[in-house]
Amino acid sequence: MLAVRKLGPHPGISLDIVSEPSDLNPDEVLIEVAAAGICGSDVHVYEWTEGYEFMRSRLPITLGHEFSGHIVKTGSHVTGLAEGDLVSAMPTSSCMRCAQCAGGEPHLCLHRRTVGLTQDGAFSRLVKVPSISCVPFAHDVDPVLAALIEPLSVGDNATNLGEVAAGDTVVVLGPGTIGQAAAWSARWKGAACVIVVGMNDSIRLRTVEAMGATHTIDLAETSSFKERVLTINGGRPVDVVIEATGRGSSVTDGLSVLKRGGIFVSAGIHGAPVTFDLTSLVRNKQQIRGAHGSQRRSWERIARRIAQNPESVRPMVSLELPLSDAKDGFERCLAREVSKVILRPSS
Numbered sequence: 001m002l003a004v005r006k007l008g009p010h011p012g013i014s015l016d017i018v019s020e021p022s023d024l025n026p027d028e029v030l031i032e033v034a035a036a037g038i039c040g041s042d043v044h045v046y047e048w049t050e051g052y053e054f055m056r057s058r059l060p061i062t063l064g065h066e067f068s069g070h071i072v073k074t075g076s077h078v079t080g081l082a083e084g085d086l087v088s089a090m091p092t093s094s095c096m097r098c099a100q101c102a103g104g105e106p107h108l109c110l111h112r113r114t115v116g117l118t119q120d121g122a123f124s125r126l127v128k129v130p131s132i133s134c135v136p137f138a139h140d141v142d143p144v145l146a147a148l149i150e151p152l153s154v155g156d157n158a159t160n161l162g163e164v165a166a167g168d169t170v171v172v173l174g175p176g177t178i179g180q181a182a183a184w185s186a187r188w189k190g191a192a193c194v195i196v197v198g199m200n201d202s203i204r205l206r207t208v209e210a211m212g213a214t215h216t217i218d219l220a221e222t223s224s225f226k227e228r229v230l231t232i233n234g235g236r237p238v239d240v241v242i243e244a245t246g247r248g249s250s251v252t253d254g255l256s257v258l259k260r261g262g263i264f265v266s267a268g269i270h271g272a273p274v275t276f277d278l279t280s281l282v283r284n285k286q287q288i289r290g291a292h293g294s295q296r297r298s299w300e301r302i303a304r305r306i307a308q309n310p311e312s313v314r315p316m317v318s319l320e321l322p323l324s325d326a327k328d329g330f331e332r333c334l335a336r337e338v339s340k341v342i343l344r345p346s347s
């Protein structure tokens with residue numbers, strides 16, 4: 001079968017023919033992939049920017065961790081899932097043996113494995129995953145929208161950590177997929193004002209407006225970020241800032257508009273250490289929290305939300321492509337000509 005692979009620690013991807021997965025473990029399922037999104041982290045892996053050294057020892061590998069598909073085979077110990085079920089799968093699985101897992105915190109596992117980053121992923125017709133990672137969808141859900149559950153859950157986790165509440169003003173830095181998902185989640189939690197900030201990013205800013213952001217700012221068109229945010233918010237600093245850019249300067253920018261006692265959530269992957277005024281943060285009693293990945297309770301809630309309100313997330317999807325056009329999809333993500341690109345391995 002055709003697969004989009006990362007062969008070595010250098011820029012680029014490769015379209016290769018690989019053998020189909022064999023020898024299913026008793027607790028695994030085999031999924032025929034219907035839809036798989038190209039993630040910002042896939043684009044980083046494509047470019048081979050800093051922050052992905054952990055993959056080096058696992059290469060070559062099939063990419064793809066945001067996906068949905070139908071189960072075609074179940075391992076002998078699998079219960080509660082059957083052939084034909086539409087599922088997505090949480091990409092990261094825990095060892096269930098380390099101290100963190102034994103202590104009831106598997107999301108903090110020290111030996112986590114991630115489909116599409118440290119084991120073969122979903123940019124191919126078939127992928128195998130642990131059954132415990134699967135989250136089922138109703139049969140009538142569009143598989144393309146089901147494949148959005150991973151980034152939507154990551155954005156939801158960021159707003160959970162930011163303790164976004166009804167009536168809040170939230171600034172989201174970065175209109176990429178995680179920024180879009182965080183803005184969507186913040187509105188769903190009742191935030192009255194959600195301001196999303198980008199730089200030369202009109203297409204993705206239009207997308208996030210369609211997903212419920214109340215205001216957008218393109219830094220290419222304004223000289224004063226801080227002034228614009230304060231004007232929108234009636235002269236007051238904001239309750240929560242969610243940073244999803246990976247650019248160091250966005251930490252200083254975000255803190256400059258955050259209220260005393262406010263929460264700054266960093267969901268961006270930074271290629272370099274960041275410098276900011278820690279004493280000012282301390283005196284203003286602000287907090288910085290790191291948001292990475294998501295937890296199962298987010299996935300289950302968002303699976304229901306996608307089924308109930310599919311049109312609220314459809315604007316995320318710009319383009320659907322066959323697997324053979326994957327390079328074109330990656331290049332268009334890099335050029336920021338598109339929001340989410342979905343590959344259709346089985347079409």
Ligand SMILES: [Zn+2]
Nearest residue numbers: 039040041066
């Ligand atoms: Zn992702």
Ligand SMILES: [Zn+2]
Nearest residue numbers: 095098101109
């Ligand atoms: Zn563990």
